[in-house]
Amino acid sequence: MTTIIIQARMSSTRLPGKILKNLAGKPMLWHVVNRCRKAKNIDRVILATTTEPGDDAVEKFCRENGVDYYRGSLSDVLDRYYQAAKKYNLKEDDIVVRVTCDCPLIDPAVIDMCINEFRKNKYDYISNVVPGERTWPRGLDTEVVSFRALEMAHKDADDNYSREHVMPYIWGNKNGKFVVGPMIKAPAEYAKKYRLTVDYPEDFELMEKIYRKFYVPGTIIDTKEVIKFLGDNPELLRINDYREEEMSKRIIESLNK
Numbered sequence: 001m002t003t004i005i006i007q008a009r010m011s012s013t014r015l016p017g018k019i020l021k022n023l024a025g026k027p028m029l030w031h032v033v034n035r036c037r038k039a040k041n042i043d044r045v046i047l048a049t050t051t052e053p054g055d056d057a058v059e060k061f062c063r064e065n066g067v068d069y070y071r072g073s074l075s076d077v078l079d080r081y082y083q084a085a086k087k088y089n090l091k092e093d094d095i096v097v098r099v100t101c102d103c104p105l106i107d108p109a110v111i112d113m114c115i116n117e118f119r120k121n122k123y124d125y126i127s128n129v130v131p132g133e134r135t136w137p138r139g140l141d142t143e144v145v146s147f148r149a150l151e152m153a154h155k156d157a158d159d160n161y162s163r164e165h166v167m168p169y170i171w172g173n174k175n176g177k178f179v180v181g182p183m184i185k186a187p188a189e190y191a192k193k194y195r196l197t198v199d200y201p202e203d204f205e206l207m208e209k210i211y212r213k214f215y216v217p218g219t220i221i222d223t224k225e226v227i228k229f230l231g232d233n234p235e236l237l238r239i240n241d242y243r244e245e246e247m248s249k250r251i252i253e254s255l256n257k
Contacts, residue, residue, distance in 0.1 A: 001094040002115060003044045004036045005084050007077060007166070008101035010054040014200050019101045020057060021204060024211040028198065029058075031104045031211075033067055035220050038108035041115040042097065048084040050074040078163045082154040090147045095119075098143040098166060102198045104207055107140055107223040110190070114142045117184055124149040125170045126181030135186040137227065139196030143167050149178050189224050192231065195240045196223070202240035209236060 008029060012018050019029040029047075036045045047069040049058040055071065062069040070087050072080035085096055095118065099106055110128065118126045127143040128136050149170050153162070157169035173180050185191075198204050213229070214221040230237055 001044070001090060002042045002097065003046060003085065003088065003090060003094065004039070004042050004097040004099055004111070005046045005048050005081055006032060006036065006099050006101055007081070008047050008049050008055075008058055009052070009074065010057060011050075011052060011074070012102075012199075015198065015204060018198055018204065020061065023104060023204075023207060024215040025217070027061060028104050028204075028207075029061060029101055030065060031220075032099070032101055032106060033065070035104070035106050035108055036099055036111065038220055039111040039115075040108070041112045044068060044088065046070060046084050046088055047101075048072065048077075048080045050080070076163045078154055078157060078166045078169075081166050082150055085147055085150060092146075092148045092151075094147045096145050096147055096150055098145065100141065100197075103139045103141065103196070104198065105139055105196045105210070105221060105223050105226060106142070108220070110136075110140050110223075111142050114144050114184055117181065118144040121181055122179070123181040124178035125167070126184065127167075127171070128184040128186065130171050130183055131180070132183040134193070135183075135191050137190065137192050137194040137196045139194075139198075140190070140223065141197075143171075145170060152177060190227060192227055194227065194230055194237060195243060196226070200240065200243050202243055206236060206239045209239075 008019055010017050020027040033045055047062055047067050049055045049071055051071045052074055070084035072083050125145045129141045153169040162169040170178055171180055195203055198207055210226055
């Protein structure tokens with residue numbers, strides 16, 4: 001069993017309510033879920049949200065769209081992920097794929113690529129994010145982990161950063177408990193340092209332009225086409241590129257705490 005668990009909440013500090021903002025006639029979260037469901041190697045998509053009152057809207061979205069969901073801790077996201085997996089009876093040898101809700105161009109082909117690498121090499125964890133220097137656009141982040149490793153992390157991780165960000169205890173592997181694969185590097189057609197995530201208003205502005213140009217109801221946008229289009233129209237990248245510098249600095253600071 002291979003399950004994608006999408007991390008989602010309404011209380012974003014930089015763009016509150018972003019996950020249900022209208023993008024080409026649908027909530028942005030709808031696009032994320034629909035794109036994840038297109039991956040060939042997955043059996044189920046679960047949405048892990050919080051018990052905060054603001055996330056009643058997320059539960060409503062799930063009920064209306066037939067999406068499996070779990071509501072748990074706001075701050076202990078590792079527990080939320082683990083409890084979501086437990087609710088749907090994942091077992092030791094099952095696979096969990098971590099995706100976040102702010103990636104409306106998450107690529108099912110990239111998800112499949114990461115799952116294939118995981119299965120082929122029998123890792124406990126592999127991703128296209130760490131360890132090493134990022135080679136993919138931000139917004140295509142895919143982490144694949146065994147349920148066994150997730151359960152061990154849930155039991156043993158005791159620092160706030162690991163509990164909030166789910167996977168650092170596993171990929172950090174300080175005690176050598178896990179088999180962590182090398183970061184999956186981007187093929188040439190993907191290898192750009194673009195922001196294809198939605199964290200700030202400028203990110204959503206760019207995404208609206210992309211969806212207006214490419215989205216056709218009943219299909220999903222080809223991420224590679226978007227990357228090529230942005231390379232041919234670099235003025236669009238200036239809408240949000242300075243935000244990438246800010247985010248990279250913030251991530252480095254949090255890791256060094």
